[in-house]
Amino acid sequence: MAVQTSFDPQAFRAALGTFTTGVTIITTQAEDGSPVGITANSFNSVSLNPPMVLWSLAKNARSLPVFSNGRHWNVHVLSTEQETLSGRFAKQGEDKFAEVELDTGISEAPLLQDCTARFQCRTAFQYEGGDHVIFVGEVLAFDHSDRAPLAFQSGQYALATRKPRSELRLATTPPPPECSYTEDLLGYLLGRGHYQMLHALRRLLKNQQLDEHAFFILSVLCIRDNLTIEELNTFVEYTGHVVSLASMRFLERQKLVAREVNGEQVRYVLTADGREASLQELALAKAVEEDISAKLGAGDAQALKVLLKRLIAASDPGLPDLWAAR
Amino acid sequence: MAVQTSFDPQAFRAALGTFTTGVTIITTQAEDGSPVGITANSFNSVSLNPPMVLWSLAKNARSLPVFSNGRHWNVHVLSTEQETLSGRFAKQGEDKFAEVELDTGISEAPLLQDCTARFQCRTAFQYEGGDHVIFVGEVLAFDHSDRAPLAFQSGQYALATRKPRSELRLATTPPPPECSYTEDLLGYLLGRGHYQMLHALRRLLKNQQLDEHAFFILSVLCIRDNLTIEELNTFVEYTGHVVSLASMRFLERQKLVAREVNGEQVRYVLTADGREASLQELALAKAVEEDISAKLGAGDAQALKVLLKRLIAASDPGLPDLWAAR
Structure with a gap:
């Protein structure tokens, strides 16, 4: 592990990418009423009481003015079945909301369906964060389903396998230590x-x-x-x-x-x-x-x-x- | 997916938990020279240029004054082999650093070994975040290894399996669609x-x-x-x-x-x-x-x-x- 102090952006990105995340789509409504949405993995929880979450958006993102001016936005934690949707909202240009069915939320921000979890938020703070703006939102409403969540790691979509709290053993007794044939083979x-x-x-x-x-x-x-x-x-x-x-x-x-x-x-x-x-x-x-x-x-x-x-x-x-x- | 507007803290926690994260240990040095460290999964990247990362800490955490007064802290993205270390730093009381070997970093903040990635930071901002403080750090140095990163989802440690960009096929040709016997069985x-x-x-x-x-x-x-x-x-x-x-x-x-x-x-x-x-x-x-x-x-x-x-x-x-x- 040679410490790098010069900032090769690619190496920095690779190091950051090792931190596993979920995948979210964050939506809002522009002043002209059009829906806006982007894929982001910079989401995280902040506060339980008051309920707050955060995410960050590049200052040069086309959607920055809309999110900065809008008061409401929704965070959708995507399920493993929404990889295609994630890809669509990560790109620019096409009509991202074409044929996407929406639920009615508590604000005008688009509320996507079939997610693992959703958080309907109102901007609480916007903070300076280098080349990004950090959005902290107060969560006004949320829900979640049993759909398995999509994960992201080192630039690729991933599936997270939860480990049981105790070592998962098929049987009830641990194998004798001197036995080299174990059921972990x-x-x-x-x-x-x-x-x-x-x-x-x-x-x-x-x-x-x-x-x-x-x-x-x-x-x-x-x-x-x-x-x-x-x-x-x-x-x-x-x-x-x-x-x-x-x-x-x-x-x-x-x-x-x-x-x-x-x-x-x-x-x-x-x-x-x-x-x-x-x-x-x-x-x-x-x-x-x-x-x-x-x-x-x-x-x-x-x-x-x-x-x-x-x-x-x-x-x-x-x-x-x-x-x-x- | 029934929308919840009343805030059952447990339900809110469960919804937040569906967002997969990595696991980090964040360390600093107290004014008396003693090492301080906590397990956190609220880490995320913020900015590439200048390089910045963030995480948040409960206002009632015992280590808050130390992190608030300290200028330097290190983020360690843990590997799958560091689950025990994660558990130790998540608890209070015992001497967390007992028998933990440290590397020499660019600050006095303890630098743990054998991690997936490490970010040595200087506090850039401390932001209000409800019952938490959001720490934004400028990354002064970083490194990363090939060790598989530990993940966390819905209250349990997890292993993330990255999915290949294209559907992983054993062979080169797609099976005929009319054939119900597929190699996905x-x-x-x-x-x-x-x-x-x-x-x-x-x-x-x-x-x-x-x-x-x-x-x-x-x-x-x-x-x-x-x-x-x-x-x-x-x-x-x-x-x-x-x-x-x-x-x-x-x-x-x-x-x-x-x-x-x-x-x-x-x-x-x-x-x-x-x-x-x-x-x-x-x-x-x-x-x-x-x-x-x-x-x-x-x-x-x-x-x-x-x-x-x-x-x-x-x-x-x-x-x-x-x-x-x-």
């Missing part, structure tokens, strides 16, 4: 998560007289039909379940796949029954996912997927794209 | 992540002449030795790999497990070779995890584990605690 957590998901499908698979291996083959064919055994294996073999002639014969006997022979090449396609079986599995997998997402909350469920995708990219042994155009 | 992501981890162990397992099923059995015995087949299955069966007499006979022939007969009950224990094989697998799993963690970054790797544990708890079919005391 990433491989264990991935395996347990995966098999618990599969476990939830097990009853359906049993009714379909299928095992995990058959389920994988049907899934691949459901996404990408008409494959040779060799091609199937490029998608399945890394799981350790190698697709063999016997695997396919079993599925043929079950009337879930059919073979198409072209000269010496044998390709497999799903039958109508096979597609139906696979879509039933998919529907159940989605239902299980919805149940888990509800328990985790939308923000955490989304964060988990982002992280799993990053893990998959980081450990990819070079698998072909199952969804690639052909 | 949680079950797919978990399975692919799990099997890619296993794939990285495959060469070792092959050298050991073991398959995934044998690997699971050895892992369980490494954590919890001396089990009957029935007991082994309480930990393994949910994976779909049922432990049978044949599974155990295979491991006996490989001289990795031994049986201990007590009347009619047969229990299995690892041999020295079995323990050695299992610990080799564990070492490789940890090496793979380290490689992935380095690619993901420490903060994201930690967030992934927190989320996987939450997923496991949310989808637990009631597995016994593998690490429970006996």
Whole structure:
């Protein structure tokens, strides 16, 4: 950590950016009645009694005169689903409020919908802050919803995963310290998560007289039909379940796949029954996912997927794209 | 979203808390030379030129006179590894600086080590802010490291997962829209992540002449030795790999497990070779995890584990605690 005393603006910005923030849109009404809004992450709470919040605005911002002259403005803490709105209000030029539905607030300042929290404010103070003006507002009204809040860190949108107050343990007793195999092992957590998901499908698979291996083959064919055994294996073999002639014969006997022979090449396609079986599995997998997402909350469920995708990219042994155009 | 105009302080606090922040410790030196420090999340950037930051402090805080009279203070943006330090500086009473190593800064204000970013400031303004005082500081020096920053949301510490600018896709082509099986399916992501981890162990397992099923059995015995087949299955069966007499006979022939007969009950224990094989697998799993963690970054790797544990708890079919005391 070399201390920098010369002010490279980019380095300063990068250092400031490490402080995580939420994302807000702050709105007001211009004197001509037109709505004005900007994206800001310089928001913060100030006072509980009287209730006050603050944010700051660049002195060269086009909207500065409007906010300086206006008495009322609204702060909207954005949810993870409002990233597009955030992007729109961060830019200049276009009609930011086009097709944006508004609620009626206590002032004329536009009040956006579907936010995580909203604060309707009246300017209490405007303070000098270098190249910015600091607006301190008295909060006249507020509300908040259960929507997961959007975060921002080092120039990118982010999803914040709250940590439980005590170390999250799956079970009730701490593992013996001398045991180097702990449940904090990433491989264990991935395996347990995966098999618990599969476990939830097990009853359906049993009714379909299928095992995990058959389920994988049907899934691949459901996404990408008409494959040779060799091609199937490029998608399945890394799981350790190698697709063999016997695997396919079993599925043929079950009337879930059919073979198409072209000269010496044998390709497999799903039958109508096979597609139906696979879509039933998919529907159940989605239902299980919805149940888990509800328990985790939308923000955490989304964060988990982002992280799993990053893990998959980081450990990819070079698998072909199952969804690639052909 | 019912608008609240009456100010229930708890509801107001809850609404404010939805705005995600980083966590800072702000330090100064009292007139008697003693170090002073508090945890604050009311920090924010204000101005780039001149470089300025702000934070606010309750008027009834014991440290207010010191900060009001002092000219210099340092802001430390905390890393995910400084949660304990954050907790210590959030409380009153104890000697917060005991055994805390300090760097030499440009003022007498204490400069903490191992932070994500640090800003050494001189008070530029002190502003009225209801029950708080707003401190605006000119930044005289700053630095930042690669340490993942700690976040705070709704009263809990949090880990922020940055989202890639474009939707993160594993492969290069978007899936056909009519295909309902997408790679955004949680079950797919978990399975692919799990099997890619296993794939990285495959060469070792092959050298050991073991398959995934044998690997699971050895892992369980490494954590919890001396089990009957029935007991082994309480930990393994949910994976779909049922432990049978044949599974155990295979491991006996490989001289990795031994049986201990007590009347009619047969229990299995690892041999020295079995323990050695299992610990080799564990070492490789940890090496793979380290490689992935380095690619993901420490903060994201930690967030992934927190989320996987939450997923496991949310989808637990009631597995016994593998690490429970006996």
